[in-house]
Amino acid sequence: MSECDKVVAYQLPAKYVPGMVVRSRAGHDRGRLYIVVRVESEDYLLLTDGKKRALANAKRKNTKHVQAVGHAITSQELAETLRRKTCDRERDTYIRQLIRVWEETCAPVQKSKSSSEE
Structure with missing residues (x-):
């Protein structure tokens, strides 16, 4: 058996993990940024933005x-x-701060990359 014939199973890293910033691509919330709170399965995530979708009512x-x-x-x-x-209000404020800080530090870099590609 040659090296090419061997099938090796690799553990791929999870595509979505808690703490990741995601952008909604479909639905009435299209374009909104969320933080992944929990990965329910391969197909579903629980998301929060701390404003419209509080942590207690994650999407x-x-x-x-x-x-x-x-x-x-x-x-x-x-x-x-x-x-x-200790309370939901503090948690939601923290989530909002995470998103805002991420937008200020990382989002402009991504926008400039996409505009330079055009």
Whole structure:
């Protein structure tokens, strides 16, 4: 058996992980940024933006309808921080801050890349 005939199974990294920033591609919320709170299955995510979709009322969205745009925080840091916050209002404020900081630091870089490609 040659090297080419061997089938090797590799563990691919998860496409979506908690703490990731995603943009909605479909639905009435198209274009809105969310933080992934939990991955329910290969096909569904729980998302929050801290405003319209509070953490207590996270949006369940199909992975086909979102686009990964970056990482705001690691999943461990997100879980630890949300556990430390005592009330829902503090958690939602934290989520809003994460999205705002990510937009200010990372989003302009992505916009300039896409405009330079045209």
